[in-house]
Structure formats: structure tokens, C-alpha cells
Amino acid sequence: MRHDIRDMLTLHSPSGYEVLMVDYVTNCLDKMRVPYDVCHDGTIYAIYPGRPLLSAHMDTVCERPPELIVNNDMIMGRDCCIGADDKCGVWITLNTLQQRSDLSFIFSVNEEIGQSLTNLPLTRYANDICYALVLDRCGKQDLIGRYNGYNTGDLGRAIQAITDYHPATGVYSDADILSGQGIPCVNLSVGYYGHHTRQEYLDKRVMVYSLRRVARILDVLGDRYFQRVSDMSDMSEDYLWDYGGIIRGYYT
């Protein structure tokens, strides 16, 4: 089963009303025989101590179900946002789980309004999650990590050494919540562009390429344990601003 991203894009899933996506993702997991739990808000997850975690969000900022225009590997909407942010990340996570069903994962809700992961027992597991890959960055090559305080540097360097991801800064994502619990993480580009606008589009080649990069990261890093993000107090706001700044209240 290769999941067709267009099936997901046509499911309307604004924040707080992700039920169509929750049904879609749980159906896929059932077919793949991947076990999971669902929080009462719709967050779908499985956490295995000692394993890496993948994370993507199911809600979008779309005003209505998109009418898709497909041009070879490019998918856009007819004057509408298509919700490729973050259905590209959901697609990569589902396809990865198809090959590796024993990974930890989270499909979150309410990310676009800054209220995701509120019902997860993260504190209980934070020390046992070796690292997290958040799949929710636009473009092709960004690795948002240390400059956003998502890891202490060791995880980002390890990923840069084996992929063509480059360090960047970015705005709010589930990586802020995960790293806030001490879990070292990165937010990686997954192939969507112009998110939150009516010009949003996705490049399937970049999405598929990102799936391969995630596989390589998991192959090479395996269950390696990275330094906890428990104390970022040595990173001043000035230091962070030097690398492009943090924009609060704006969500990817």
C-alpha cells in the first residue's frame, strides 16, 4: 500500500475538526497492523521507550476542501490552500511506519492554533525517547534544531553528516512542545511551499526524497541516545536572534 497524498489533501481538517483525518490515519494504521492509542481530542500516538519518535500534525488552516490541480509532480489548489502543511509530514510518517511499525509516532491536532500535544503523557516518556523527527517544515533542505533550542547540537550534526539538510531557524511547531519536555528533536523540510496561503503547493519529488532521508536517518542513527534539552538557559534570546530570531504566535 502506497498512500496517495491526494486522498488526504481532499479531507477538510481545520484545527479542532480533524475527524476526517483521524479516521483516515487510524484506518491506514489498522490496515498496516500498527498499534496506536487515540486521545479524546483525536491525537493518535504510540510511544515505545528507547525508540525514535516521528511527529506530524493533521490539522490545516484551509478554509474549505481544496480543488486540486495536479501538474506532474506538483500539486496546488484552485485559488486555495491545500493543507500540504502538514499532510506531507503525515504521508511520510505513514509510509515510514509501513516499513518500521515499531517506531514511536504522534499525529497531532490543533497544532495550527498552538494547542497540540496537550493530552499526551509526554512527561512520563520524555527521558526514554532517544530523539524526535518532527516532519513539518516547508521547503527542501531546512533542519531546524539547535538554533531554535530543539537540541543541544549533537542530533543536528549527526543528521547533517548523513543528509543534505542545512541548519535553519523557524517558527513554532510540535518540536517546541517536545523539546520543552527535554526530548532532543529537529523539524525537517518535507516538500510543501507557500503554506498558509492560497498559493500553497507541494512537490511530490521533494516529499518522496524526504521519505528516503528519514529512512536514512533512522538507519544510521537507530536508537542512539542524544543529549537532553533540559537546560537551554545558556542560550540567551540575543543568541537566538542572531540566527534569525523567534517569532512567537505564528505557527507552521
Ligand SMILES: [Zn+2]
Ligand atoms: Zn505545519
